[in-house]
Amino acid sequence: MAGPAYTNLGFPPGSRVQVKPEAGARLAGKTGRVVGGGFYPKSLRLVLDGAKVPITLHVNYVAAIDDDVDPMKSD
Template sequence: MPESACTHLGFPPGSRVQVKPEAGARLAGKTGRVIGGGFYPRSLRLVLDGSKVPITLHVNYVAAIDDEIDRVKSD
């Protein structure tokens, strides 16, 4: 069920996100990939780049990143 909630929030699993400054100085500006929905409504599970463990953040603390930039770099 969390995956369907995650898609409903506009962040399907695998989408790239950046943490907004409102999340705090420790996380602000970090990027990562959504792995699913969280236990609580409007929460997301994501793995930040360079991290091995997932974290949970409220959907208001993340912003979508355009994947087109990553695809151009990999070609």
């Protein structure tokens, strides 16, 4: 049941995300990659940058990072 949960949440595996401040001081601002849906509805499994094991967070605590945007490129 946990597998298809990510498709309904808009975060396919491999998506880059950043943890929102609402998640707490320890995790706020950290970035990582989604590895799949969690056991519970509206939960995601993600591996934070520099970590070896995945964690589970509610979808409300993460925000998508757009990999296609180049911060050095000007319009």
